[in-house]
Amino acid sequence: MSHVIVVGSGIVGLAVAARLAARGDEVTVLEKEDGLALHQTGRNSGVIHSGLYYAPGSLKATMATAGARSMVAYARAKGVAVDVCGKLVVATTPAEVPQLEKLAGRAEANGVSARRLTPAEAREHEPHVRAVAALRVDSTGIVDYPGVCRALAADVEAAGGRILFGEEVLAARTVADAPGTPGRVEVRTSRADREADALVVCAGLHADRVARACGLDPEARIVPFRGEYFELTPEAGEQVRGLIYPVPDPRFPFLGVHLTRGIEGHVHAGPNAVLALAREGYTWTDVSPRDLADSLAWPGLWRLAARNLVPGAAEVGRSLSKHAFARSLSRLVPGISAGDLVPAPAGVRAQALRRDGGLVDDFLVQSEGRQVHVLNAPSPAATASLEIARHIVEQLDAAVPAARAA
Ligand SMILES: Cc1cc2nc3c(=O)[nH]c(=O)nc-3n(C[C@H](O)[C@H](O)[C@H](O)COP(=O)(O)OP(=O)(O)OC[C@H]3O[C@@H](n4cnc5c(N)ncnc54)[C@H](O)[C@@H]3O)c2cc1C
Known part of the structure; x- marks a missing residue:
């Protein structure tokens, strides 16, 4: 021992x-x-990911696919709230369809079952969703982590x-x-x-x-990226049955704001991704001079920022304006507006970033x-x-x- x-x-x-x-x-x-x-x-977000997104053969791909199964089994064995409710990834414009197809290919390579759906089929799962094409993944779940x-x-x-x-x-x-x-x-x-x-x-x-x-x-250094959330009001939440995700932007490492009916029943919207001003910086006013100086002194951050100026600025815009946040969500479900959003607690991602600006x-x-x-x-x-x-x-x-x- x-x-x-x-x-x-x-x-x-x-x-x-x-x-x-x-x-x-x-x-x-x-x-x-x-x-x-x-x-x-x-x-x-409380999601049990299916292993859809990750490079075939990577630890993320193999461990997420196996982990989705072991996490569901463990939660059930321990009486922890869990629901394998599946999710929908939606292309909202024809321009997003090739990326959705790539995602379908990646799902296949990772052994994750993902069905292509027509807009009408997508609306059978989510009656209020906007989609020109969609992928349905049955093995995604939600759990009380x-x-x-x-x-x-x-x-x-x-x-x-x-x-x-x-x-x-x-x-x-x-x-x-x-x-x-x-x-x-x-x-x-x-x-x-x-x-x-x-x-x-x-x-x-x-x-x-x-x-x-x-x-x-x-x-590599950890650079903290805050992910902010809103909760939909109960009335607006009725437009969302389960999990609705956009097609991720391949130039950007995070999945994009999505709608998730959590295990406790509320619909969460988010997370965006902005640089946190402290490693445990859950709001813009949480500032740690030491953490911020560390982030800013790391050449990788400046290189990453230079390569992601436009999406990075859009994320900050979404952080500062509820209307901008709601606009992103209304691309998925057109009925959602700023008045439907109630602020909810944020999280901060620990993302390792190399000196050359590449994310690990x-x-x-x-x-x-x-x-x-x-x-x-x-x-x-x-x-x-x-x-x-x-x-x-x-x-x-x-x-x-x-x-x-x-
Ligand atoms: C916004 C957001 C959404 C996400 N959504 C999902 C999702 O839906 N599904 C999913 O699978 N993953 C998701 N993730 C990722 C997931 O939450 C993390 O990958 C996971 O929680 C990492 O767990 P951890 O134990 O490594 O870190 P943490 O949960 O951060 O735990 C680290 C612990 O170490 C402690 N600690 C640190 N330093 C010291 C020290 N010096 N001495 C003693 N204790 C110390 C901290 O206090 C903390 O309790 C999300 C993450 C974020 C931020």
Whole structure:
């Protein structure tokens, strides 16, 4: 049995902790906040993605398709609210049809069943939608991710693991194996000095900083992109039965504002994507001089901005104007107007960005010594979290064979 410290009680950290605890490892989860899932995991769209969008063969593609199944099975087994309701991706102009066709091809390559629908067939699913063509994906679902986290935390504790809140990990170092003495990891936190056989860091928006404080030198930096949401008023919400997505703009990394009937029954609209002025910057007035200086000093951000001036400006416009936000939604469902939108809490995406301005597209997990760090786990990492956990534990066993055998 090994003692493993896991940093972060988002869905990835908890999935890793539950997997380790289930096989008999001693697990301590350290979380700087006072509760579970308070950042990305508790502030997302709540969608179980099918694996439709991702490059064939990538970790995202394989782990989202497998993860969609394992997440649904886990939620059902634990009594967490989940519904495999399917979704519609709609082309609203003839110009979007070739991109919709590409998406259909990608679905096929990823083994995701996606049916092409005529406008009339699309309206059988969503009577108020505007579409010149559509794709129907039956395996997409919605789930209560914080509920999944509570179930994972209960699994950790039932297997003897501990979750300690209000304890921020500040630094760590691996002490190498010596003859007769297995190595270890020394961890310094805001509360104590700790030791373990291994360390797994799932720190989301702080992944790169924690990695540097633990002696790694990650090539990419986390740049925080806020995603803002509105909720539709109950009357306007009647125009939406399930999940309606636009055809994603291939030049832009995010999926575009969409309409999602959440597991609690309300219809959410969003998220857009604007640079957050703090890593945990949920509104324009949340500003961290340190975080902002870090983002602005990273050459990758300027290169990304230069390549995305027009869509980037449109996103800021949508953030500042409810009317602009409503216009984007009315392309999908023509009846929606600004008066139908009620502000809802935002989320911030942790997106790793390389120096050359390229987004790290795939999930990225790096091992060094007795440490494993998750350096990029944006969407669909909540969907894929149980599969990411399997992958991390394999990496941990490869990195720390002695500890596993101990
Ligand atoms: C707007 C938005 C919409 C999204 N929609 C979806 C979706 O519909 N479906 C989907 O699959 N994915 C979606 N995602 C992505 C998904 O939410 C994330 O990929 C996933 O939640 C990542 O989980 P995590 O555990 O890595 O990070 P987090 O949930 O951010 O957890 C990281 C945790 O680490 C803690 N931490 C950080 N630093 C330290 C430290 N030094 N010491 C101790 N603790 C620390 C933080 O407090 C936090 O609790 C969305 C994301 C956003 C932002």
